[in-house]
Amino acid sequence: MSDRGGRGGRGAPRGQGRGGGGDRGGGGNRGGQRGDRGGQRGDRGGQRGDQGGQRGDRGGAQRGGASRGGGQQYGRLGNDEYTNGPDIYTPSGGETTPSKKVHDKEDAVVASNKGLSLSTLSLNERQLPLRPGYGTLGRVIHLRTNYFAMEIDPNKLIYKYTVDIKAERKKRNEDGMEHEEPKAGRKQRQAFAILFEEPEFRNLHPGLATDYANTVLTSTPLKLGPTKSKVFDFIYRDVEDRVAPPNATRYSFTITEAGTVPTQELLRYLASTTTDPSDFAGKADAVQALNIIVARTPNFEPQVFQSGQNKFYRYPAAQQNYLDLTSGLIAVRGYYSSVRTATARTLLNLNAQTSPFYPACGMIELINSFGPNNGWLNVEKFIQKLRVKTEYLKDKKKQIEVKVKTIQGFSHQRGEIRDERTGKMRRFGNADFDHGSARTIRFDCPEFPRDSPISVQQYFLKKHGMTLRSPDLWVLNCGTADRPVWIPPELCTVMPGQPYRGKLDDRQTTNILNVAARPPAENARRIVGDGQQVVGIRGNGTAALSAFGLSVDTNMIVVFGRVLPTPPLNYKGGSSVQTAQAAWNMRNKQFSVPKPIIRWSFLRLNSTNGPTEFGRAHIDLFKQALRAAGLGQADPVGSQGQQGFSATLDEGNHDANDKTIEAVLRNIANSGIQFLLVILPGKGPVTYNRVKFWADVKFGIHTVCAVNEKVQKEVAKGPGGMQYFANLTLKFNLKNGGANQLLPPEKLGFLRNGDTMLVGIDVTHPAPGSMEGTPSIAAVVSSVNSQYAQWPGSIRCQQSKKEMVSALQEMMEERLEWWIKQNKNMCPRKLLIYRDGVSEGQYQKVLEEELSQIREACTTIYRKYKVALPKINIIVVGKRHHTRFYPTEDKYADMISRVKGNPPNGTVVDRGVTMEKGHDFFLQAHTALQGTAKPAHYVVLLDEMKLGADELQGITHNLCYLWGRATRAVSICPPAYYADILCERGRCYLHKYVAGFHPRGEVFDPNLSPWAKGVHQRLENTMFYV
Template sequence: MSGRGPRGPRGAGRGDQSRGRGDGGLNPYGRGRGDGANPQDFGRGGRGDGRGGRGDGRGGRGDGRGGASFRRLGDDEHTPGSKIFSPPGENITPEAEVETKENQIVKENQGLSLSTLSLADFQLPLRPGYGVAGTVIHLRTNYFKMTINAGKKLFKYTLTLTAKHKEPKKDKKTGKVKAPLVPPERSRKRRQAFALLFQHQDFRSIGHGVATDYGSIVITSKELPLDRDGTKEYVIVYQELEDREPASNPILYTFKFSYGGLVPTTELLRYLASTPTDPSDFTGKEDAVQALNIIVARTANLNTGVFQSGKNKFFHYPTDPETYDKLGAGLIAVRGYYSSVRTSTLRTLLNVNAQTSPFYPAINVLDLITQHGRGDWLTVEYFLHLLRVKTKYMKHKDGTDAVKIKTIIGFSQQLDDVLDNKGKVVTDDKGNVKKRRNLQVNPLNAQQVKFQCEEFDGKILTVEKYFKDKYNITLNTAQAWLLNCGTRDRPVWIPPELCEVMPGQAFRGKLSDHQTSQMILVAARGPAENARRIANGAHRVIGFRGNNPSLAAFGVGVDSKMIVIQGRILEAPPVTYGRKSQITPTEASWNMRGKQFAKPIKITKWAFLKLGGVRLESNHIDSFKRALKDYGLGTEGPSAPQPFEAPLPGSEDANDASIEKVFKAMFSTGIKMVLVILPNSSSVTYARVKYWGDVRAGIHSVCVLAENLSKGAQYYANVALKFNLKNGGVNQLLPNQLGFLNNGNTMVVGIDVTHPAPKSMEGSPSIAAVVASIDNEYGQWPGSIRCQDSKKEMVSTLKFMMQERLKLWIKTNNRGPEKILIYRDGVSEGQYKTVLEDELEQIREACKEIYGPRPQPKITIVIVGKRHHTRFYPTDARTADNKGNPVNGTVVDRGVTMEKGFDFFLQAHAALQGTAKPSHYVVILDEMKLGAEELQTITHHLATKAVSICPPAYYADILCERGRCYLAKYVNGRWPPGKEFDWNEAPWTGGVHKE
């Protein structure tokens, strides 16, 4: 049943797009790591000291889940056991041939210039050598060796796709032919079109040797019979998988194939076995790897029980709702696998990792709404937006169910006339009165929505009456909000009780705090279990084991055993505290009992703020004051902190008004630092505290949960760390442990960009941050922060933010740095070139304007990778920590690293739970001519605490997240569709309070 109404307005738009970003400020804005006792409070300032206090808070999952086994997570076996993954009979020695070739390549590299390694049309530094420091260990890694038949020809074809109706469709009102159809991009319909295409005899004759990315590439094991011009068109008549026959006026899809050449697998194998002195102009590595990924993914793509969510991620969706692992509020956790073809010295490898993601359950939509919680209808609509559902109320001629697939646009909604500023109705160019949704009233139900129905002689019917008369369906919940499964212009109203959620749909929005904690419980698995899942279960989903006919057709094979590589354990540097006392960290943590901070700063005027009526024991504040004194902070002026309190009435707006009021009161009394005691871990409350403190009042805030104040001295020590850092102090030093960094002529920089979450307000900005050291103590990391255009990865205002960092460094040291070591977080391999062309140019321009005719600083840029899927598993319990992970300080620069480039993996932290993820460091520019040993040691020593990446990249990432707090309402994926971000009305676009 359908009705028609005019399209509503798009929203306020962006006006003149004036950013009003502000100057970012020069005041210090580094961040401390803190203790993680409150996972939302990241501190500010220097390196911090602790995540230690968080260790006992979450606890383990234990064995209580019981049934969370083979079926519960998408047919993926839950196999707890030994902490060391050690399959019987497997070799635990790296391939000697690979190590020999690695050494040969490095030896030749040392006699070559920087420009000899070319990736496409830009250069990367060659590997200067391999590290030798530390204890040598052997590790398994989640890579499987691939075999490629060099004599097998593989053919690549590129294609374009166009669509049209068999008979031109005309607008019923105007009689004009409608605009041409736009082919779907990577959607369910596009996949179905490819499935119909491959039924053509040209493809059926090839058998298993046909694979596609469902975009613009097809790989075949035999040559297609193209026309003389090297192209060929295939026209298919589209019909849904569920339909018995095409529609009366079906869509015709035309695939135009063009020959793209042979896949250069032979050349790839030759390149991986070559050395820098071998003559080679091979530039087809990316093409070959892309084709191999398409081939490997074929089995999963053709499995109707496997669903893809994200690039190279495949999930086996559970078929029995009774086995769902529920996250709460209408979501479930589904386990799957990631796979990606990678290259390294002398071999091609398949990287496979376990994944867990939130999905919608395949249940009735009315039940889904009930599970989610009715609440605010806009929130429910956001949750359902673009969800695919199937209906069965229509029938075939023989009386059997006719399954139809629909997409939920939103709820039915009251439409009001659009009025101009004089109160007159506004019409479109066709004379229709413009309508807009009235968001102040609830959606309409099947008893309220009426329309003129041509099928029943133009009678006015309610939706409830229509389904009764047309399909003999009596609605059980006629008062439920109606779903619009058409478009805004041409709505199709369907009661939710008649819709079933299609399986395999991943949730793209932001999880609630509770759902996040549940997801962690479901997803976190120890390293040995993680390895067993991959080794024993991934082949069921990805299909890379045994006599896989798909792989065999392309001459490709994958070994069933993980490869073994060499790693090294670097020694942790001694950490110096006040009074020159030293501590040597163990397992990336240490106890500060009896120690004072290296450079404590007296606290001038501070307060504590109780939110939401939390209760404090009388001794809590006194205990915290003693901790401040014990660690050397003390206080100046009145020793007693001023108490403040603010209620949290309930609604977000009322809570925000209460927080605003109390921060204004504290500002008026000159408060500089506040201990905020939170009643719960609400991310919304935390975000508003940071906004009013950082942006509007200029008051440093440290947030703690009320329940954590009873944890005792170690917890108070961790909170004191944050106080000192935010006050400009230095908690600990690494004298003579940072090589050339201790000379005081190098500025270390961290750069990152974060993007709005899926389903955020349309056009919500990305947030860029730059942090930098100011001296050779590396205890404070001031920063700059700004908004920029949505989803833009490169930092558009990097020149100005780098100038701010350089000016502060010069102000502190009375001279400019001779060297700049940059850790750039958050860019993919395909963006290395853009960093060198765009961001490096901005950095050089900033230096030229600051330095003038004086010598320019030498620059080294290291990319920090966190979103990779490499994991390491100890082969010996003596080289593992108590959770079975490699011990902190494990570095890997052989076996799975770049075949000729300069990169390494470093696990500097001890994982709190689950499988540890090392960070990946890739050098893309090296004017400082760093050695492998030198860079690895510096990076490790900077990151001796329990964080996974080195401090500059870590703080840049945290600063970006703080920016997200300031715009949480817009960028955290909880905004209903249809509203567009307005830069002119934004509460924040850059910088913080000048105080």
Template sequence: MSQRGDRGGGRGRGGRADYPVGQARGGGGAGGPGGRGGGSFRGFGGRGGGGGGYGGGPPRGGFGAGRGGRGGRGGHAQVDYGLFSPQGQPPVANAALNSKAGAFVASLARSGFAGEFPRRPGFGTAGVNTVLRSNFFEVELPKVPLFQYDVDFTPDPKVQRMRKRLFQLLEDDPEFRNLFGTSSNLAHDWAKTIVSAKQLNLPNNRRTFTIRFHYADEQVTEASKTYTATMQFIRELTSQQLLSYCESNGQQYDSSVMIRALNIVLAKFPSSGILPNKKIINFGQSKFYIISPPDQTEDLGSGLVAYRGYYSSVRPSFGRLLCNINVCTSAFFKPQNLADLVYDVFGSQHGFMKGGIVHKSLNGLRVSTTYLGKRKEHTINGISSVACDQEMFDWSEEGKTASVSEYFFKKYNYKVKRGNLPCAYYWMPNRQKPGEKQKAFIPCELCTIVAGQIFSSFLTRSQTTRMLEVACRSPKLNAELITAEGLQVLGHTTANPILNSFGVKVNPIMEIVSARILPSPPVKYKKSTARIAPGTAQWNLRDVQFAAGGTLKNWVVMVMKEGAGNFPGGIGEVKDVVRKFSQMLKTSGVQVVNDMPRQLHLCIPQGKPDQMRKDAEVALRKTLNEICSAGKPNFMLVLLANDNQRVYSHIRTLVDCVYGISTICCQSEKIKKEKGQPQYLGNIALKANLKLGGRNHELGGTALQFLGNDTIILGADVTHPTAKVSVEYTPSIAGVVGSFDISYSVYPGSLRLQTSRQEMIEFLDEQVAERLTFYVKRNPSKKLPQRILYFRDGVSEGQYAQLNEVELPLLRKACAIASNKDPKYKPKISIIVCGKRHHARFYPTNEQHTDGKGNSAPGTVVDRGVTSIANLDFYLQAHVGLQGTARSAHYYLTHDEIGFKADTLQNLVHNLSYLFPRATKAVSYAPPAYCADILCERGRCYIQGLLMGRSDAAGSESSKGGKGKKMLNQEEERKAIMQEAKQAWGTGPKPEIKDTMFFM
């Protein structure tokens, strides 16, 4: 990135743009004369008003005469949607490798191969053939063996930061270094494992080293703690076994050990700080971020910055080993004085606790101080709720109560300058009361945030917008960054002495893979077929009626107000909006019995957050009781004043779990805005029809012929509490949805609370049994389905086997429950894992096969080249990406009794992507899994307090050492939090709505 120009006159706002690697920043929108030039992420803005200056590349900003009027808004960003076409690299797939892979898959069928997962029956052939580049790079394996050693430290360092420092001190030991000859022969994971390029001369294959622990800015003293590091030989690793695995069925060899060793070797360069002019930090074993120089960062506001980095991971593929490399952008804490962060987020003293999420996110933040005469790092647990001048504690040395400001003045002769700001605190043992903890306070102005700490909480709306601007890149730019910068940053080049020592090479040319583009299925409405232009995967609701319209009888409108009224025109303005909504429903085929429903206006009480939350719930209950006293409605339209999540969650919890009313909440500003109003009302109509029992659209022709009329499609997902925000031990939420007719377009669901952070679904048998029972109730056959197709979201590659071991038996148990243990009922079950949290990206090579924005055309499927060696998996991009580089969904068949062929499964999943019930376009992954995800999100509303860090349970604060309170043990606290969650959850969605799509 280049620097922006100096600020002159008024500043025009430029559009963000993607830019070619190595090129200067484009200008922002021009300001007045002398206006400020833009930066590379901002693109080429339009010219400002009043003879504004020009946006410019580096190092110059705008230029012009004296200060002028404020510049006009910048023009649209100029984004390069061209193809990624590196010189000298023709887009030709490896025909020999494809042929060899085809022969291998055919041999699996002949041999009767039966592995852990279903074998690949063949490669797909349907669709238009195309060729793509993909962000995988072939890895040449060493011809000599590698050697693995493990290191154990005594005593065991409990904190990872200490363990990492111990590895640094071990590497500094001359005797340790001499064993390896050169540091390039050594790589490790900063935790336990060492990979060596040479076999070490160790007596009895082990050796011990003594380490005097100290941090880099400390001196070794007599008080320095002594650790013993014991290094022991574990195994020899040869590449030949891994290569044989890549060319065979791979079931007799555990590739994970060698893969992990190679990833450790590849991570050594970016983790070592040897790249000139750039400081790199690693997050985990596979992500590496550039945190300096400063022009590599983007400010997100409120104390956060965005760092660009790269993901790197080795994985086996047929016939070779590949390294997957991708660009990644994450939010980090800005390295600055903590007081500046606190002031930016919380503002004045009265605003300290309004940022509860950010307050919780500071738990675990590392800060450095120097007030003791030397640099010292602390890990803080949060900030106080009152100012330094007012935060009082028992000063035992003086036998008095003192404020933090007074203590620092008398103890350290330091006068706190910003006493109106809160203190940072961390927990320490209470010397006066063993077994208890107390807070140790430090004024925020004495704390400096240590650089390189990732922010893992929620971003604000403005931060999210800025992050999207920074992270969103065209496919061409994304690919250019990987090849021009990523390979250099990661050290995946021939100039890397570490790779040279280990005999590893990474081919700098992206893999080229064969792909196919599947055709769109026909989308049917009541009396017509949707018009889908080629390559768009979308349509509109103009002149169509829903496939099956619901009935709207008794309904009400509730207008929420907070502060200033959101409908200045009063009841008349609301009536106008409601009239337009009713008309949209009628036009779309919904039977509206009463198009002038009752209106109720509710003003949300204002005040402190905690009191406001309680008052809002009381007011909501009172209004809902008033609504139901005149006859409970079957539908309610809520017009929200703003996007207050607390109010929204209260509404959802009450209408779902207490009153049982199908409800749509929408923003007043959006629904009354004339521009785009028909489309907005149309989107609301889609949701309303679903909640009223209708079906929006179906697929025609033979799109779903394979499923027949005896299949149920299930979707399942689990959502977990948010780290550093949610109360510890807050339960996870599992959602399961299921079809019930041959349209496969409507998916009611079942929700459950379960053990915190457990991915496998605990009560899957109960939830699936509910879906099977409802299937019998609503399906014309009145019989249980003979086939179950189970789409599972959120499961990582390392959990595929566990999924089969844990959830498959529960699926079978559900069948027994639903059939009253009929021994004859044994439906065929197939399990498909679908995921989007992967780093595979694909770049078209033919202009005719794009979506017009540089991404592959919708319907693109990849099942060879970068997929599993022997098992049935594939990547499918069914949708058109909204912006940036589109991400395909990855599907992996982990169990198959139905007997899928490649084309059958790929076409089925692609066609289902057009059946997401509340959209008029193909979506990015299978609707059953998508609906399960949305159902889980609805469940989060019911325990929103716990998820956002609020708890009334006795252990929620005391377990972390509340003043004068004994710690609860983990099991006691887990039970207390689960009980609190169950109390908030109640019985879940009421019977009146639980078998509808109330959650859409």
């Protein structure tokens, strides 16, 4: 037996997913809280156990004996040297007004556009409409933005080389080699590091950069010989290896000349006013090269870790400064960087990020912090695929060798299982026990035949002279599926720089928001200070930029913004409200179009841990709220002489609870009840999801859910608690076909004519940790009349992680037919479509794959009515960008709201950082409730209506006040937002397949899925999903 501790095992695949985020601009910034649990979204993850617990002993925690929250204690969250300071970011030096040169060039480009009728653009902007002009409406303000001007030396050549990688390794127990598919990741990055030790590269630093995939850039030419290509062969070794192991992978890198980066052409293109699509076909290549160069400094810095494209994180130098998220995770601050082009200049976008990582600590500390009482399967899932360092092996000179291993999991009992895809039996498991310990796991060891099978504990004593301190802890498999390597956790240290890709629980989510959601001035100080150091545009890192003829100004650029006026809103009886702070009060007002709730009831879902409550006091408060909103005051329908319904759930028994929920909702549906208020025993997702599945899909009951704890807290306030129930009535009225608030016709622009159907489209992908093959959800919502208050929708499953909507034609036909039915058989003359969730690289796909389906749907429907086809506009709504704005002075800022220093609500920016030729704008319609405000980014992909800048920006802004679930303006236009939450509702129906609710290793089978599209007939063409 080799000195790796034993063989013979298989670990489970690692759960996938993501957590954390950027500066989390404006928690709640979409207005209202997002779930339908009485106005609060809540975290649906539930509690995973006692958050307290004692710190476990590092060497001797008993198996399963430490409570959650034990282990290493790290630093407090949040504050550092960037925290304290004025509410407005006012650096010394730098510009305080927008560049006149850029402003004049922007006007020149627009003037050039007006002379062209059907021009199109190239690359990412291919076939996108030209900007018709810049907006003029609103109060002009000055804003700093997290973009930094980049200077490019036009005389400096940047040499480009393509890389072709081949890898092979020796076959086990036989002669010859086997092909190994190179994969981007840590190992390939290390292979590049070995390549750069070759003489041809050794003296190029800092003028050497790579994307660690297929491109190398140099500031001086490589000497590759007359063929302009050269092959470099070498044996792979890990960072900690002094020599390569015997069965190491052999790499072959073929480096081939690919010319120079066209930086001169890029500069000419940005300085030009012409819009000929043949202007510059190499823009994308040039920008990609610049991004590779900017990333060079953090990529070569060992204390900086990359997680995701262009995102770089730096651990605190000392463990006591770790930002503790609890349960084994820490928050690590980092930065996103991206080179962007704008009119007349190249810019570097730099933004703050915060993400959850594993701490660099002992494995026992990590397990104790996570909490062994969570169960061995959850612990295994938490640590799978972690890289750990061991320091117990010795080389021939008796020196300690540092080895890095990857955890496959714990032990699993041997057995067989039927493969659902092939129908054949396959073997699994690697030991005699599930989650065995060093004392119980045994293996055959030729090195010690008399003791074979030998325990892991005995092996380490005999082989290494080590007496394990914790032999009863779960032993780790750090080998492969076929050849497990058993290592006690006390000998493993977690390597730094490993992001957590699972779902955060409630407390972790709260904690990471405390770190990530920072006020705007602090956010700006952090970007200019630590951020510029990390990415290398300040300090020693600038040497790499200089080697390639680049430099980046360390001052944020300043751009023009305009604050659009907030619209008034109309309620019943001609009353109106003003909305100066993007929020308003409905006191003494009824919904614009109230639809009384007649047959309603409530359902108390009790838990074995305690009953829920909804008695006379609760009923009276809810009836008051209904009456105040204009929805009547009917008493709830009851069962067997009692008001309302109730059922008791068995804590943790999901299958039994599902049957209970089905039975009680079936009874309620048979009672003719149309609307149901459901009191949930807690925030856990399972109960909520099953209520929605049975009510929406099977029985056709409109439901609004509220968590018992929240309900009791509000009712305890007496009359003051009525506001909570008033929030619930917003959803009841929308579900019943009503209109909560309306814009005055003059604020609707051309929409007031009533011949335009607004459409929202979105696709949501499987959540982190979902079963392999779990489908994506596509949704389409649309308006029904000129009030733009009702948004019924269509919903479908589609291929997992497919970005474009597969059944868009079918869903658009459904929406058109319903609109026509609601408008006396009149077809809409215009379609204004807001498409959510599309990245820049997918703009062309929308026009190629989705627009064709939309046109086909129109042709099918309009042919029946013998009318002309509609004009179509498509606008992409971007939420995942990294653009932020910071007022330059108090007079340009929101200094009234809770978070001071953000731009005022209604701020629109269409100059300075927008497309050099296309039509786009940033709009912050809302008031941020938390952190730095994040504007929405709107990009016009199709403009058959020929809308002007002021017209499109004004309509989009005003529509943000028609979000029916709150008395606040929201951050993205309601058509896109409603499509988004309809997709989320589809996820509820597939809860069995999402994280934590499916057996390990199973693959989604569409033939066994309980849901594929649509809802119960009674809920079709309603807003059941709000």
